[in-house]
Amino acid sequence: MTNHSPTARRIAKTILNGFDAYFADFQNITLGAKARFETAAWPAVHETNKERIDLYKVKANQVLKLVHSVTSKDTTQLELWGQAKATYSQLIANNNNYEIAETFFNSVFCSQFQHAHIHDSHIFVKSSRAPDEKPLRDYSIYISYNGRHGLRAMIEDILADYEFSIPWEDLERDLEHICDALRDGPLAGKLEDEDDEQRLRVDMLESVFYRNKAAYLVGRLMFAGEVIPLILPCLNNGRGSVYVDTVIHDNDSASIIFSFTRSYFMVDAPIPSRFVRFLSTIMPLKEKSELYNSIGFHKHGKTEFYRHILAHMKVSNDKFIIAPGIKGMVMSVFTLPSYPVVFKVIKDKFDNPKTVTEEIVKEKYKFVSRADRVGRMADTQEYTNFIFYRNRFSEELLKELQTLAPSKLHVDDKWIIIKHLYVERRMEPLNLYLDVADEPQTIAAMEEYGNAIKQLAAANIFPGDMLLKNFGVTRHGRVVFYDYDELCPLTECNFRKIPEAQTAEQELADRPWYTVAEADVFPEEFRLFFSGNPVARKAFEDQHSDLYDYRYWQRLQERIRAGRIESTFPYRRKVRFPRLPIKRLR
Secondary structure (H helix, E strand, O other), rough: OOOOOOHHHHHHHHHHHHHHHHHHHEEEEEEHHHHHHOOOHHHHHHHHHHHHHHHHHHHHHHHHHHHOOOOOOOOHHHHHHHHHHHHHHOOOOOOOOOHHHHHHHHHHHHHHHHOOOOOOOOOOOOOOOOOOOOOOOHHEEEEEEEOOOOOHHHHHHHHHHOOOOOOOOOHOOOOHHHHHHHHHHHOOOOOOOOHHHHHOOEEEOOOOOEEEEEEEEEEEEEEEOOOEEEEEEEEEEEOOEEEEEEEEEOHHHHHHHOOOOOOOOEEEOOOOHEEEEEEHHHOOOHHHHHHHOOOOOOOHHHHHHHHHHHHHHHHHHOOOOOOOOOOOOEEEEEEOOOEEEEEEEOOOOOOHHHHHHHHHHHHHHHHHHHHHOOOOOOOOOOEEEEEHEEEEEHHHHHHHHHOOHHHHHEEEEOOOEEEEEEEEEEEEEEEHHHHHOOHHHHHHHHHHHHHHHHHHHHHOEOOOOOHHHEEEOOOOEEEEEEEOOOEHHHOOOOOOOOOOOOOOHHHHHHOOOOOOOOEEEEEHHHHHHOOHHHHHHHHHHHHHHHHOOOOHHHHHHHHHOOOOOOOOOOOOOOOOOOOOOOOOOO
16 A cells, blocks of 8 residues: 555545444434235335435444544644545455445545535545446346246246235236236237247346335346347235236336436335446436435445546537526526536525525425425436536626526636535426427427426425426426425415405405415415416316315325325336236136
8 A cells, every 4th residue: 555644544544434324323223114015014214214315424424523533633734635535445355345445535524625626636536446348247246037938937036026015905816917018018029939938038137126005026028139028017906915016117107217217215225336236237327326316325436427527518518508498586597518517506586475594495495305396396406616627607697596596606717616506407498399299299398387286295395385386397297396485284285265356355355365375275276377378278177176175185194194005106007907806817
């Protein structure tokens, strides 16, 4: 090992020990997912999700205190951290999870310096080594199955190897459903005789992916040079047994299951990078950052995103611009046309009639990061002191930021540093989408818009401001909520019916003649969101008129307060298998 100072070596070893302790605790929380699924302990599922998300910051702060305790030297010396980084690089040289260990080192450094001095000489802006390119088949993260005895026997072997502690509800039924779906779907017209089935191969990840009330068996089906996703969502029937709910076998549907709008999976991934590489083979359009996020390593997902956009900046020349759409009252939003994200900066002063504060807005975003997003809220990454080249900013954007959020900026001749911002996946605002949508697209979008509101409500989330501009449309056509400054738990709202006017003066009044408390919500007023778009309004009312009824919301509140956790599915209900026993003719 290169001769660095004893203090630097102690700091490096302390951080690595802290990383190992964090990773072990992360894994132990994750390993409990199987028992929670089998016992249908749904409240515990949500609590442990929050616990695991919070674990990272807790451990990083603990390690920083330990760093201070192992030396009497001044830990604000950047030279000392440069030496510690060099030592740390040597310590993790043979570590399977070196890339996540690098991110942990960065987090401790950033806690020490409040995210200042971001430079590769002090932290791992670039990774210490090139990505692992060994053939994935050398790793023991998946089991391969062949169709030597036919498709049905192969699927039966797969289900037998995933040993839950509770039995299958009806294994024969599930096998028949899965085989029928594959033969009618990705294998349609490809299996001309029984010999063709013998050429099938399936690779299944050994670890089960748990999220909310489901367990996902994840793999890939190979036939004639084609790689086909094979995902089997399994549900607990609440009576002590489990069943396969459907089979997912296309890239888009797999991508939705691993979407940025979903909560993180709990999956026993002792070497996360290998899982990410496997998942990339069935979702080739997903960035590594999203896949790391999806399996719970959201801090390293931030690192991967940062490195990816730095690389993109080197091969692009377009400029950051103000994001299209109606400007918000709380955030200034900008984007790079060639890159699929938006950057959101909290304004120094909010437009009327907004009464929230900057701290409240930050709390809302923190709430979303720990909540069950049920596929209807965008995951948001928070950054401090994000550095941009000044010459990549349009003059219009720079002027807006200097006008609306000057306290968040540091600008010189070369750089623009934004002291605090959020990054989200870019989507087309729903109001703009509807401006150019034809009637079938409008009807589908309004079905999605209503479903988004209902699914968020079932997860105890009320969007607050449900204007169409606050929802976006993904590339898969899903409608997602992304404006969080007024959201709140549904159970904190007071849903009311608008009182009947008692006099002509009351009926004609331009302001409410009845008292309105801060938490009051009048669902009848939701019709106002469609002013100027009668086609969208009719489509919405044909499908979701129940949302105008205050009693709908009150009943939902009662179920939530009674401890009921609703089921949500990252796939269409129409693809779910029927549960009735299959009658077989012999």
